[in-house]
Amino acid sequence: MRNISKILIIILLFLVVTGAAVVVYFYTLRAGDLRSVNPDHIISSTELVKEFEENETVANSKFVNKIIEVTGKIESINQIESEGLNISLEAENRVSAVICTLADGEDIEGYEPGQEITIRGECSGYLMDVLINRGIIVSEEPI
């Protein structure tokens, strides 16, 4: 009898500790690095903008919250103080562009406007431009 209660207490303790560890793990989990994530779509900036301009509803369900690997010519590089670095990618013959905010620690060194770049990130949707967040640079060097 005593043995059974001992075993029960040990099992209970184990469950409590495991449960607490799981809660702490998920609570402190940081937004993942997309380097090891396969993209849902590989597309050019021109095609991506075209899809949103032609039918935003369809494009929203296709791209929003999805991982996109987008290639395009750098239109501009913008940074506000130490907060987030934005890379705008041109879309040929379109009013809108693709704006990618890079993930923390991501470096744009070596790239300048006019060069081609490939960025993998998560699509947030369409405002005046197609917006990509958590971006990482996947092209090995300026194209």
Add this chain to the structure above:
Amino acid sequence: MKTLIILLLCSVIALPIKAQRYITKNGFISFYSHTPLEDIKADNNQVASIFDSSTGELVFQVLIKSFHFEKALMEEHFNENFMESDKFPRSEFKGRVINISAVDFEKPGIHEVNVEGDLTIRDVTKQITTRGTIEILNGSLDARAKFIVSPEDYGIKIPAVVRNNIARTIEVTVIMKYSLM
């Protein structure tokens, strides 16, 4: 959606002939919640805004999904439970600098401004008034403001389990680097 751009442009209404409009698509808005248990900060680097220096009118638009948090779970709760960003994907501020006549846009330097307007979050619109600054630079403007919002005002229900982790009032910081349109 081209109509959105046209709408944004139309929002800056009643333009006199000498209209001077400034634009940014890389504006920064962050919010900060402080409680003894936890500090929470979220940044959005993709704010679209147009400012008309002749009338003082200004419009800001953001996608809720463009706010990023340090912790993945916070971002998920924010989008799914608090802001319901699939249902209400955008938030908007439409207002004006009420003392615009006191700002000389020909003179470089920092000017104090008073801003009032309507902030719409989750389809709920409330009036906001705040102080801010506009720094006049060569062909561009640096505009900044801080104000307080209360999640309750916008129908955001915070579950009891995290109530002590989220402040009753949230500090919003706005930094815009506008260039001439």
